[in-house]
Amino acid sequence: MSLVRDILWESSSSDDENYNDLPNSRKKKVYQPRVNRFLKWNEQEFLDRFRISKGLARALASHLAPLLQTRTMKNFAVTPEQQIIMALEFYACGSFQRCIGDAAGVHKSTVCRIIHRVSRAIAGLRTDWIAMPKNIEEMETEAKKFYEICAFPKVIGTIDCTHIPIKSPGGADAETYRNRKQVFSLNVQVITNAEMYITNIVARWPGSCHDSHIFNSSVIKGRLEDGEFDGFWLLGDKGYANKPYLLTPLRNPVTEAEKLYNESHIRTRNIVERSFGCWKKRFPAVSWKLRTNTARAQCAIVAMAVLYNICKKLRDPMPTCYDSDNESSDSDDNDLTSAYVSQHDEHNRNMLINTYFDRLH
Structure with missing residues (x-):
């Protein structure tokens, strides 16, 4: 018992106990x-x-x-x-x-x-480092780079979403941030170019939101529908609806031309998946967990996207140290029902298959 008393006495004593006993005393600053x-x-x-x-x-x-x-x-x-x-x-x-x-x-x-x-x-540097092609010359240059990958014409970007884990935001809306893997996350939409630069990013939607909902609510969709990139298109996976400006793969290709279209589409769109891998290798916090509140996590995600582009532009060396248990794609790749796809939406894809890919096989 004497040992216990000695321990309790020592733990209750401190070098500044006289200071703390003073009335209205403030804690001394420690540098x-x-x-x-x-x-x-x-x-x-x-x-x-x-x-x-x-x-x-x-x-x-x-x-x-x-x-x-x-x-x-x-x-x-x-x-x-x-x-x-x-x-x-x-x-x-x-x-x-x-x-x-x-x-x-x-x-x-x-x-x-x-x-x-x-x-x-x-x-705040995002307008200088994250941008879609601004004129026809830039769009044609970008389309040429994509064409060199697997002969898919008129592509100016590949689009997909990735889940970035965050801590539980708490409150009444916390469960909206829980994704299908039961992890709290932000579902971040990214568009990349042929050189794997991030050209557009949306980092404000909860993890439960579907990729197509994020795209339908985004500014970039409005720009596409307004004809800003007329004559060119994005490539997306089956989680998106096929549009005149956004081409998706066929679910059941039958003809040789359709199979060739799908193969070229998948190999070209793989650019965005590779970009996610490079981004997460550069800044592992994107694939692990951001331990800060939701608003600050959104800001940090955009900052890491800007830094990723800066590092690529300046050819900054890639770190060698990286450990991750999850490098696979985690985007929503669920088929959208074709009941809501109009003939107008299918026109560009069908014309491309019949007039271009049919001549290649």
Whole structure:
């Protein structure tokens, strides 16, 4: 019993017990040491931990410094480079923010604010880095690149959705975020070009929403129906309805031309699946879990899409360290009933099969 009393006595004692006994006392500020992780790790170790190179991280911090710089450097303020490092660590693993704070030497609430601030700043670059072809010359160039994959003509993008796990948002609408695999997620719609750049992204829909519903509610559908990309089309899987501007595979191909159409369609549309794999390898948090609230998760997803495009454009090295148990496609690939497909919707696909693929076999 004496041992128990000694333990209880020691646990109730502290170095600052006299300070805490003072009336209306405030907790003393503690400044934790901050390690310069640009110097701590070599280039490869830095790349594997933060998913981008040191040079790109420094350039990003310099470019975003006006948005990230604090008003004063008093109270051991966090520099733009340190803020970028914390956000990159979150994108690398979606880790608990307390763990990131312990490594960075700041409180978890500071980490939360910093990650959101950096994500907003990077997502603000989306108009420069995520864009569909803007004119006929760009559309023709993109169609030529797609044609070189498997001879499918007039394609300017491939479309699909992927589920990005998030923590339960709570509240009355929480169950709308539970997908068919019983995981809380955001169903994110992405369009990619022939070089696997992300050219359009929609990251605001709950995991229970079907791919076709997301597309029908998106701005890009309105642009397609307004004729902005007239004469060209997207390729989608069977989760979408066939449209004059969005071609899907045939469910039961019979003729040689139909089989050739399906084969060319599938091999060309595979670009978007490969893009998901590269995106998730670059930033594993996209395939694991984003441990932040839903609004901030949406912002982080767009930021990671922007960074993915930047890394591809600048040919930033791909990290070698990546572990994932789920690299398969997780999009909704359920057939839509043909009862709602009009002859007008089928016209482009039938004409393409009869006048183009029929001559190729």
